[in-house]
Structures are given as structure tokens and as C-alpha cells.
Amino acid sequence: MRNAVQLIAYVDRLAGDLAGVKNLLSDELSGLFGGIHLLPYFTPFDGADAGFDPADHLSVDERLGDWASLRELSDLTYVMSDLIVNHVSVESRQFQDVMHRGEQSEFWELFLKRSDIFPDDSTATQIDKIYRPRPGLPFTTLTLDDGTVQEFWTTFSPQQLDINVECPQGQAYLESILDVFTESGIRGIRLDAAGYAIKRRDTACFMLPETFDFIELLRAAAAERKMDVLVEIHSHYQTQIDIAERVSWVYDFALPPLVLHTLFTAESSALKDWLSISPRNCITVLDTHDGIGIVDAAGDGERSGLLNDTQIEALVEQIDVRTKGQSRLASGQAASNLDIYQVNTTFYDALGRSDKLYLLARAIQFFAPGIPQVYYVGLLAGENDIQLLKKTGTGRDINRHYYTNEEIHIALRNPVVESLLAIIKLRNSARGFQGEFDMPDCMHDQLHMRWWMAEDSIELFIDLQEARGIITQRENGAVSQYIISDAFEKVANDDIHEVR
Numbered sequence: 001m002r003n004a005v006q007l008i009a010y011v012d013r014l015a016g017d018l019a020g021v022k023n024l025l026s027d028e029l030s031g032l033f034g035g036i037h038l039l040p041y042f043t044p045f046d047g048a049d050a051g052f053d054p055a056d057h058l059s060v061d062e063r064l065g066d067w068a069s070l071r072e073l074s075d076l077t078y079v080m081s082d083l084i085v086n087h088v089s090v091e092s093r094q095f096q097d098v099m100h101r102g103e104q105s106e107f108w109e110l111f112l113k114r115s116d117i118f119p120d121d122s123t124a125t126q127i128d129k130i131y132r133p134r135p136g137l138p139f140t141t142l143t144l145d146d147g148t149v150q151e152f153w154t155t156f157s158p159q160q161l162d163i164n165v166e167c168p169q170g171q172a173y174l175e176s177i178l179d180v181f182t183e184s185g186i187r188g189i190r191l192d193a194a195g196y197a198i199k200r201r202d203t204a205c206f207m208l209p210e211t212f213d214f215i216e217l218l219r220a221a222a223a224e225r226k227m228d229v230l231v232e233i234h235s236h237y238q239t240q241i242d243i244a245e246r247v248s249w250v251y252d253f254a255l256p257p258l259v260l261h262t263l264f265t266a267e268s269s270a271l272k273d274w275l276s277i278s279p280r281n282c283i284t285v286l287d288t289h290d291g292i293g294i295v296d297a298a299g300d301g302e303r304s305g306l307l308n309d310t311q312i313e314a315l316v317e318q319i320d321v322r323t324k325g326q327s328r329l330a331s332g333q334a335a336s337n338l339d340i341y342q343v344n345t346t347f348y349d350a351l352g353r354s355d356k357l358y359l360l361a362r363a364i365q366f367f368a369p370g371i372p373q374v375y376y377v378g379l380l381a382g383e384n385d386i387q388l389l390k391k392t393g394t395g396r397d398i399n400r401h402y403y404t405n406e407e408i409h410i411a412l413r414n415p416v417v418e419s420l421l422a423i424i425k426l427r428n429s430a431r432g433f434q435g436e437f438d439m440p441d442c443m444h445d446q447l448h449m450r451w452w453m454a455e456d457s458i459e460l461f462i463d464l465q466e467a468r469g470i471i472t473q474r475e476n477g478a479v480s481q482y483i484i485s486d487a488f489e490k491v492a493n494d495d496i497h498e499v500r
Helices: 011-015 018-026 067-076 093-104 124-129 168-183 209-224 237-244 255-265 269-275 309-322 326-330 355-367 386-392 395-399 405-412 415-429
Strands: 006-009 035-038 056-060 078-084 087-089 139-143 149-153 160-162 188-192 228-231 249-252 282-284 371-375 436-438 446-453 456-463 468-475 478-484 488-490
Touching (some): 011 018, 018 035, 035 067, 056 168, 087 093, 168 209, 209 228, 237 249, 269 446, 355 446, 386 395, 415 488
Parallel strands (some): 006 035, 006 371, 228 249, 282 371
Antiparallel strands (some): 087 160, 139 149, 446 456
């Protein structure tokens, strides 16, 4: 993966189909991104969980294109795709075969049953230990065609049946997806929901020692096919650090809440503490197709978090205030959410639609260690889609707008978006970002981040009280300076000055 800003998007919600994505990256967004992560485009892309419940993980939904059109895109740029390791849809041909044939089905072992983990039944204490992203039991009772009643493991929703990834059928299923990806030129995979894949009785059934072993096996299988592996885990920050030692890339999911906390409070201590220990092989984000992860900055009962409980509560409340109550309508159990530990809103709305704070937030992300990834709604400084939320009742849809071509053209002429694009270009071109990262000492109401390689450097200094940033670039003996306020502007040479 090239050290340049990456884009992440739903094919249909940004550009209609795969051909549209290719055209967009070749035209209006030409040269802006080092690659694109395509959110699920499998059959169907519009199921119960916006494509994360594939009925057929081995086919491109024909409404979006086919493997040939995806190959054309991968010939143009680096493409990452999701490997949904934990579950498939109840509509999959494999499960439909189980429904019709029961234990005689060749796919019987592919689907995890409650009895696989609790063969002698289970106690309330054992069930309470299971970590799950939604309220209620992680099981769904289904009646097969022959009248047999079976409890299947469904971590996320009754429509998403967990795979037994440790049985031969489960392993073969995942390998078959990797093979199809390889043939289509996909060079990166994200392991979706991998933390839930391994279950053991008397445990949380989440991020177990055996889970790390499973992730390592998938990483090795992908490496044989020359593919990067990005692991998606929402958990305590130490878990990200542990995973980072074993895979190509992890997400920095702690960054979004810490950036918001820093800008809301004008206090940088928590963010600076995290950046001093955060994994360097990470993908940095502010917004994603999911919500803003709160659990990633919080404690877990046994270990302290990057923010304490009072700070977390204040953060969630401030987001609600700045979104004028919209985040509360879309988050937790107020809407149909598969993860109750996230706050749903666009990042632009989380900052009260302040251009100044939004540009500062993006600058912090681009200077943080790792490779930045920008969500398509965030790229266009998108606002909360309340109409879509009302239509679907799904909290995450508040940040999953369907853009028309006209809306994209208009958004790209928005001054805050024009400024963001300029910062992206600087992040991609400045030589200093290929070197080392450090944070010079500064006051708690300031933030100072620097990258340097030999004589070249680029640094970001933010006065949090003034909500004003300065980027100073030294390259090839020349000095350039940029101001981040309500816009991103280059400073005239005569006005360049030191900020320390």
C-alpha cells in the first residue's frame, strides 16, 4: 500500500457502479488517492447490513458490474476489498441447502451452532460472558424443512449466520474468496468482524488467543497471494497494539474520539499520549461506514482507557449538542444498529459543521502516524442524512448518503472541500511524510506534530484555543507555509514566520 491518502466508499452510494467509480477516479478525483477500499459489492450489496451479509461472496452484484469491471479498476489503482470472515447471509445457497437437507447437507458444519460451543447446554453466567455488539442473545432459533429446530450463532443479526472458521468447510470457504480476489487484481483485504470469529465456552468469545492464531493463518494465506491484510477490530487500544505486531495493517480507531475530545476541550494531553504509543502500521480514520467508535478510547473495566468515563460522557454529549440531537436519534438502541458502542453522525456534523474545526481535524489525521483513509461522505464534507435515517430506521444510514453526480460536482466546489483536497495533495506530495514522526514539546492547549527525512520536514502546529493551525514545509532548501483557519491557504513568502 502506497503511503498516500486512501479513499473508502460504497460503490453504489458514491458512483452508481464500478464503471462509475473508475470514471470518477480518472476524472474529478484523478491523482488524489493512493488507492480505494471498496465496501461490499458482493451479491447482494443492499441486504440486511449494506453488503456485510453476502449471500454470495464469490460474485459481484450484477447491478454494480462484474469481476472484469473490478479488474479494470484494479489496473488503474490499488484496490482493497472486505473479506467477511465471521458470517454469511441466511439467503446464501450454502445455508439454503442446510435448511432443505439438514445434517445431510455438505455445508452442515460450515455454520456454527450453539451446541458446537455448548454441547452440554450453557449457563446464564457463560452466556453473559459473551461479548456482543447488540442487545439480546447471539443466537437465532430456526426450524429446518424437516421440522428440526436448531439454534444458530448470529453475532450481528438474525440474517447473518456465523461461520465455523475452524472446520474444513469454513477454511475452504475463506480460501475460495481469496482466490477470486487474487484473480481480480485485489491487492489488499480487510478482515471484517475477525474478532468474533473464534468462540470458546467460558470466555467472551472475542479476541481470544486463538483469534490471534486465526488472524495469523489468514495473513499468511493472503501473503502467499501478495495481498496486504488490514484487521478491523473495535476494542481496547492495547488490543490494536497487540494485533499490529502480527499483521500488515490495523485501524487507528482511537483517533476519531481523541481528535474530537482535543478540539472540543482545547486540551491535547490525551491525544499526544496516544500518538506516542500508537501503532505505526495503521490506517488512520476520522469517519467510517460505521459510527465513531467510543469503545476504542474507553476503558474496559479491567484496564483504563485513553479517556476516562467522565471524558467519554462529555464527548458523547458534546457531539449530541453539535449535531442538534441528531446523533442521539441515530445511535445505540435509539435506532436499528448492529453496534451499540458507536456514535452515528457524519464527522462534519460532529464538529457542528465548522469548516475551521473540520480542516484542523483532517490535518491532525494526515499528520498522525500511519496512512490516512478518507470516507466518501467525509471527503465531500457531507451532512447528516436525516431523510435516509427516517426511511430505513438504521442509525448508520445517517452517514451513508447516496450521492448523485450533480451532488458530487456541487460538493467538490464547496470551499471546505476544495481546502480539504488541497491538504490531501500536500499530504501525498510532501517528502517529509516518508520519514520519521515526532512531537516537539508544546503546551497542553497546543499540538505540534512533525515529520522529517534528512533535510526535508513538514510540521503542523495548532493553537487549540484560537482554533488555528500552521503547516510549515521545508523541502529542497525552500520553506512554504500554510494557514488552516476557515480555509487552507498558502502564506506569502514575506509573511512566513516561526510558530514555536
